Amino acid sequence: MAPLESARRRPAHRTHRVALLLITLVAGLGVLPGVAVAAPGAQLNAADMTLLNGVRLAGLWEMPAGQMAAEKGQSARVRQIGAEISRQHGVLDQLVVDAANKLGATLPTDPTTEQKGWLAEMQNSTGARFDQIFVTRLRVAHGKIFPVIGAIRASTRDATVRKLADAANKFVSDHMAMLESTGLVRWQQLPPAALPPAQSDSLVAAAAANVGSGGRGAEVSTTVVWLVFLVALGTGGIATYRILRRS
Secondary structure (H helix, E strand, O other): OOHHHHHHHHHHHHHHHHHHHHHHHHHHHHHOOOOOOOOOOOOOOHHHHHHHHHHHHHHHHHHHHHHHHHHHOOOHHHHHHHHHHHHHHHHHHHHHHHHHHHHOOOOOOOOOHHHHHHHHHHHOOOHHHHHHHHHHHHHHHHHHHHHHHHHHHHHOOOHHHHHHHHHHHHHHHHHHHHHHOOOOOOHHHOOOOOOOOOOOOOHHHHHHOOEOHHHOEOOOOHHHHHHHHHHHHHHHHHHHHHHHHHO
16 A cells, blocks of 8 residues: 555544544443433533422322322312322423423433332321321422522523423422411421531532532532432431321
């Protein structure tokens, strides 16, 4: 082979290798289980995804919970708010699905094991016991996600996430008021309010950590965010168990 011909082929060969590498990387992102892939130009971080996933998961268990309350609640008020909470979560669920589609993010399709356990607990209860479980479970869950929504709304760089946070904030606030109107909320037994200490790695601090050195988005570990989120849910679960055990 002539030296000139060989020199011409080397750049083409390198270009081909780079193209194959890019294709392999894109394909790898597509098959990673449970990974949400943001659309080009999106500025999502772990806290943003926590909001998308949290809103979606709330709808997946609270819609059937509300339907159960509408059908088997002992008091007329519980039946009324059960139907309304289920309906409103249907609206909110469509909003989060639309946001995820716009951002190219993957959402959960099933409630968590813990949430399925709450639904089973409601299914197996009747009368006043059902009403108490329904109000307690939903009020604790709403109280846990409410500050998360505010923290992410305050710090996210993405306009779609801000819009979703605004909608979720209103729905959650309204749902807490509805649940409280039943008179079944046991205030003294709710989990105490907790603010993250300075330099904390808590979810609220992680949500605020969007800006790093040089104005670039700070890298936030998804594992850390979900771990803190699950710890918060666990705390709420323990408090709920104590409330229900005393009823």
